[in-house]
Amino acid sequence: MSTLFVSHLSKRFDAFEALRDIDLTLQTGEFVALVGASGCGKSTLLRIIGGLETRSTGRLEVDGKPIAGPGHDRAMVFQDYSLYPWLTVAQNVRFCRGLKIYSKNQSSSEIDDSIRRSNLLIDLMGLTRVRDARPNQLSGGMRQRVAIARALMAQPDFLLMDEPFGALDTQTREVMHDLVLHVKATERSAFLFVTHDVEEAVYLADRVIVLAPNPGRVDSVWPIDLPARHQSLKMTPEFLHIKREITDRIRATSGMYSDLAALQALSGGA
Amino acid sequence: METVQENSITLPPATLPHLHNRTPLWTVRGRINKRLYQLIALASFLLLLGLWWGISASGVVDPLFLPGPGAVAQCFVSWLFDQDLLNDTGISLYRVFAGFGLSAVMAVPLGLYIGAYQPVRAFFEPLMEFSRYLPAVAFIPLVMLWAGIGEGSKISLIWIGTFFQMVLMISDNVSRVPLSQIEAARTLGATNTEVVHKVLLRSAMPAIFDTLRLTLGFAWTYLVVAEMVAANSGLGYAILQAQRFLQTERIFVGIIVIGVIGLVTDQTLRWVHRKLFPWAKQ
Numbered sequence: 423m424s425t426l427f428v429s430h431l432s433k434r435f436d437a438f439e440a441l442r443d444i445d446l447t448l449q450t451g452e453f454v455a456l457v458g459a460s461g462c463g464k465s466t467l468l469r470i471i472g473g474l475e476t477r478s479t480g481r482l483e484v485d486g487k488p489i490a491g492p493g494h495d496r497a498m499v500f501q502d503y504s505l506y507p508w509l510t511v512a513q514n515v516r517f518c519r520g521l522k523i524y525s526k527n528q529s530s531s532e533i534d535d536s537i538r539r540s541n542l543l544i545d546l547m548g549l550t551r552v553r554d555a556r557p558n559q560l561s562g563g564m565r566q567r568v569a570i571a572r573a574l575m576a577q578p579d580f581l582l583m584d585e586p587f588g589a590l591d592t593q594t595r596e597v598m599h600d601l602v603l604h605v606k607a608t609e610r611s612a613f614l615f616v617t618h619d620v621e622e623a624v625y626l627a628d629r630v631i632v633l634a635p636n637p638g639r640v641d642s643v644w645p646i647d648l649p650a651r652h653q654s655l656k657m658t659p660e661f662l663h664i665k666r667e668i669t670d671r672i673r674a675t676s677g678m679y680s681d682l683a684a685l686q687a688l689s690g691g692a
Numbered sequence: 693m694e695t696v697q698e699n700s701i702t703l704p705p706a707t708l709p710h711l712h713n714r715t716p717l718w719t720v721r722g723r724i725n726k727r728l729y730q731l732i733a734l735a736s737f738l739l740l741l742g743l744w745w746g747i748s749a750s751g752v753v754d755p756l757f758l759p760g761p762g763a764v765a766q767c768f769v770s771w772l773f774d775q776d777l778l779n780d781t782g783i784s785l786y787r788v789f790a791g792f793g794l795s796a797v798m799a800v801p802l803g804l805y806i807g808a809y810q811p812v813r814a815f816f817e818p819l820m821e822f823s824r825y826l827p828a829v830a831f832i833p834l835v836m837l838w839a840g841i842g843e844g845s846k847i848s849l850i851w852i853g854t855f856f857q858m859v860l861m862i863s864d865n866v867s868r869v870p871l872s873q874i875e876a877a878r879t880l881g882a883t884n885t886e887v888v889h890k891v892l893l894r895s896a897m898p899a900i901f902d903t904l905r906l907t908l909g910f911a912w913t914y915l916v917v918a919e920m921v922a923a924n925s926g927l928g929y930a931i932l933q934a935q936r937f938l939q940t941e942r943i944f945v946g947i948i949v950i951g952v953i954g955l956v957t958d959q960t961l962r963w964v965h966r967k968l969f970p971w972a973k974q
């Protein structure tokens with residue numbers, strides 16, 4: 423059981439205040455989605471937690487220990503997959519096992535375990551058929567499966583995902599959503615999932631956090647209390663209702679709207 | 693007008709053969725098939741040869757200035773069999789690969805670390821940028837002073853001419869490795885050293901290989917310069933000697949031999965590139 427603890431965290435890029443006073447707790451088994459208007463600091467927060475960006479002030483701890491940089495306890499999945507094109511699918515998945523941090527004092531039974539695990543992950547992700555292919559031979563959805571398997575291979579306590587399905591088409595996304603839910607059911611990890619797609623957030627998460635922009639801050643937290651996930655759930659009134667409410671909330675925080683009257687005035691009052 | 697537009701909109705794509713079967717030769721960034729490409733390339737060489745033959749056969753130009761292809765071919769044969777063309781070529785090849793190899797062995801690690809670590813970049817990059825603009829040819833007197841006219845001077849000149857370019861180009865190749873590849877490795881627990889060796893070097897390898905292929909061309913240029921001023925063997929030396937004795941066809945042979953060696957190595961390296969890095973698009 424691991425706990426990620428974020429408290430009074432803020433981030434400045436020189437004069438620009440990107441995040442202000444963020445509080446967040448995430449525990450093993452939980453799935454939290456971060457949503458918000460574009461530019462509100464979702465990626466920045468995720469990167470700080472991943473150790474890829476420094477924080478300006480505030481506390482950031484895993485099980486009471488401050489985070490000082492990236493670590494394999496917090497694996498990340500990026501929107502652009504960032505696979506290694508020179509490695510095959512199986513080699514990409516096993517990439518972390520070639521690193522010192524895993525290979526030192528490894529007994530042969532642990533090596534067997536890791537090979538078994540990588541095969542299981544390749545299987546779970548539906549990659550068996552393409553295990554010897556290279557990433558550039560795969561579609562976007564398949565590439566992202568490889569990236570997720572590669573991250574899970576590190577057995578992270580926290581899986582941080584930054585709009586992982588943002589570049590995929592709707593059908594592929596739906597398949598990936600169910601895949602992520604399978605992963606959640608089988609892996610001992612906590613999930614922090616950044617997206618701008620509210621439907622995706624509500625479908626996947628136990629808790630949705632809405633960030634408001636300028637400066638980025640927590641606007642509201644929405645516990646999602648829905649029955650077992652199934653694609654048809656997306657059509658139910660409860661689902662649509664909470665999706666609508668969160669969407670309206672994001673709209674309100676972003677202060678964006680389209681003013682028909684003003685546009686008509688501009689085009690000569692047609 | 694109206695009906696024509698109607699027609700062109702409702703036509704199913706299958707009935708527009710020009711969209712399907714004919715290769716769009718003149719589309720920007722269009723594709724053509726390999727055979728056609730080779731045919732056009734061959735045509736350009738044949739055209740050049742024909743032009744050359746035409747001009748020299750017409751007698752407009754004194755053969756002392758422009759010998760015909762026949763005379764040049766004859767000279768090639770006699771140089772090859774009666775004199776020591778192979779020897780001259782061999783010594784030149786040796787110098788090019790020694791100078792170029794020395795540059796590469798030093799430039800690859802240095803470029804890698806400049807591309808990886810900002811302090812290394814701050815220390816070396818401005819220095820390299822400065823050195824790159826020092827005219828390599830102007831170093832000839834110095835190089836001869838320091839290294840005499842032995843092999844060292846030719847190799848040093850090639851090194852001066854290629855090393856600084858190579859370092860800057862390789863550090864640029866390494867800087868172009870996508871940040872996300874680096875960050876993915878770091879979040880999987882890779883150390884800095886592991887990022888440099890397992891990600892930066894591997895990811896930039898095809899680009900570095902291309903840089904080496906390009907700089908090999910520079911090496912030939914500096915070789916010829918060095919052999920013209922500070923040698924008593926090699927193709928560059930032979931070309932200069934031929935000029936002294938007004939053997940224009942020998943100058944032509946020398947130049948063409950260097951050109952052909954360049955073309956053959958370049959094509960070979962491209963082929964090796966495709967075999968080594970099938971995942972990299974060129």
Ligand SMILES: Nc1ncnc2c1ncn2[C@@H]1O[C@H](COP(=O)(O)OP(=O)(O)O)[C@@H](O)[C@H]1O
Pocket residue numbers: 435438440458459460461462463464465466467
């Ligand atoms: N390295 C950086 N330097 C300066 N500003 C940055 C940097 N990274 C992000 N920002 C700014 O911080 C804000 C939040 O960015 P980001 O976290 O990417 O937003 P989101 O992921 O929610 O779209 C944006 O206004 C962005 O321009």
Ligand SMILES: [Mg+2]
Pocket residue numbers: 464465466
């Ligand atoms: Mg973002």
